[in-house]
Amino acid sequence: MKYFITSIMLLILCSTRISAQSYTLKIRGGLSNEALKQKMEIRVSSLLTEFSQATKADRQLLLKGIVMTEEAKQAVKRLWNSYHFLCDNRVNEVLCLTDVNGYEVRNIPVTLMPVGNGYTGEREKELTICFTREGIISGVHMALSNNAFQSIVNKGLDVTDMRRRLEILNFVEAFRSYYDEKDIRSLRQVYSDDALIITGKVIQRKSSHNDSPTVLRPEIVYSKSNKEQYLKSLENVFRSNRFIKVSFDSIQVVRHPAKPNFYGVTLYQNWKSSNYQDDGYVFLLWEFKDGNDEHPVVHVRTWQPDRIGDRPLVKKEIFSIDDIFIP
Amino acid sequence: MRKYFIIIRSLLAGAFLLLPVAMRAQVFKASHLQKAYEALRLDEQDRSDLIIRKSADGIIEHIGIPLFSTEMRTLLPSPIYDYLEFALLDHKYQISKNTLQQQRIKFFKGSWDEMERITPSDACTIDNRDDKWYIVRWSCNNQEILSVVVPIDYELLANSSRREMEQDFSRNLKRYQPATKQESATKHRLNASQPKETLSDILLTPDHASVQVSLSIKFLYAGFHKETISVTLPQWMGFCHSEGCTPYYIYEGADKDQASAMLLMYNRSEGYAHLLHLHAPISQLEATMQNYQGKLYMFIPTNNVADLYAQATGKSTPKIIK
DSSP, X not given: OHHHHHHHHHHHHHHHHHHHTOOEEEEOSSOOOHHHHHHHHHHHHHHHHHHHHHHXXXXXXXXXXXXBOHHHHHHHHHHHHHEEEEESOSEEEEOEEEOSSEEXXXXXXXXXXXXXXXXXXXXXXXEEEEEETTSOEEEEEEOXXXXXXXXXXXXXXXXXXHHHXXXXXXXXXXXXXXXXXXXXXXXXXXXXXXXEEEEEEEEEEEEOOSSSOOEEEEEEEEEEEEHHHHHHHHHHHXXXXXXXXXXXXXXXXXXXXXXXXXEEEEEEEEEEETTEEEEEEEEEEEEOOTTOTXXXXXXXXXXXXXXXXXEEOOGGGSOOGGGEEOO | OHHHHHHHHHHHHHHHHHXXXXXXXXXXXXXXXXXXXXXXXXXXXXXXXSEEEEOTTSXXXXXXXXXXXXXXXXXXXXXXXXXHHHHHHHHHHTOXXXXXXXXXXXXXXXXXXXXXXXXXXXXXXXXXETTTEEEEEEEETTEEEEEEEEXXXXXXXXXXXXXXXXXXXXHHHHHOOOOOOBOOSSOOOOOTTOHHHXXXXXXXXXXXXXXXXXXXXXXXXXXXXXXXXEEEHHHHHHHHHHHTOEEEEEEXXXXXXEEEEEEEEEETTTTEEEEEEEEEEGGGTTXXXXXXXXXXXXXXXXXXXXXXXXXXXXXXXXXXXX
């Protein structure tokens, strides 16, 4: 009994302490499902409270009890390594927006507490929080302003490395346009002579155990081709399609940790042409050869479908620079 | 002889017939406008239901079905106005060969039919979502009647291709006349032993008359084509400013001969940046006439980058041996 009373007392003390430091979010419109709205409010409120508590204690985020996708947790933790942030308002009233993937609340004012002394940009920012259709937090972003782009640019410690990353975005964009323009001559110049092309496709493989019936399981199989084989088949594709429109999204640029002239680019590709359409992940391994910054070449190109059957690919299944061994 | 006379007469008659057409010849800012102009025979009829905007020198800059008020265009300039007004025209009169451009407009609420009923007097809001999307909403009596999402993609918003835009960029930069320099009370800090600060002063305040900088820029076009173009610094900065770009200065370093820096000209509303990589001779940094060499990467998209500084995790076993 004594333990029970002590526990209750402790609980009351703790809850008073927590509520004194809590931050809340109120959705004041844009969502008619009351139950979902309440879930989202509770989830964001606990996240904002955790941001503030972790900032005040100058510690890592504890996100275990917060309903977020694993990707969102990882992304917030990465952001936290550069900036901590403190909510400006105890109560934040926002509108809920609906988008193609779920919901979004915006304009939650925060003050940045940069980790280290390198940040000289704006301190006053606004958070945007995204949700899945089920109301699970799927992303936390800081709204970009004019100056935010500058801070992204300044994040590169090595300025030459930063320039090359920007140049790579330029080369990736030119590379994309060669497909739109069916420019096989330029593609021939981009790919190195020993380029390796890996293309994945989903097949239905039969699998059966001794007693159980045969079932079809989707899986990706990969085929390999060299530069000439790939360009030859691409020429056929160019000939048989009246138009081709390729778009790239979610581009990530990684410098090889041991070979500073090699950069890996992973991106999401949407291919639309007059007789075919698909979505998938492309990985490109670029090399700046001996200081030639005007003409980097592609050594490896991989393409994977974005899903196996109904299941979207998870991050570790997508080719990246970690999958490449450069002797 | 009679045969030659007939031929000459026919040629003359042909020339006279062509003359009014040649006199009426229009110049267009981009090829999609010419296509629309010709498809709708706008030289032959008065279409008060359409908007046709010309620049001060008579170049047709925009054709579309009016959706936005003049006040809105003036108060909140955005590339989305011309884009959506042309897209609606294109949809209604099927000017383009395919609907690829139109497919990139996503309707949250309503459809093309509702868009055709919109007038410039309808209440409208435009939201830039994370520099990735424009969300345009129209409402009537506080009820949303139409909302569309358009990616902030520079090619899409310009109704053009990267290659065409590169050509337009270099041609228009060459033509651009910067405003005449004014003598300023503030002088540049010119100090060859402080190249970072000196270059920052010179590059970010190009209108000062105390230093004249010419840039010899190597343009790196798509398709491995290169061209070197000489412009003045005010010409470069003024032209980029007229495009809606904000300059960011990034100092790279110096050796005993030259200092290197970058000017990143960022156009937030259209989703691209120009990257100009410059080399300035240290020996010229205190001179009144300076000449820098540069390299230009013309269109770097800024709307589709998830992580420019992603890190290798080094956790998985390599699957591909290169």
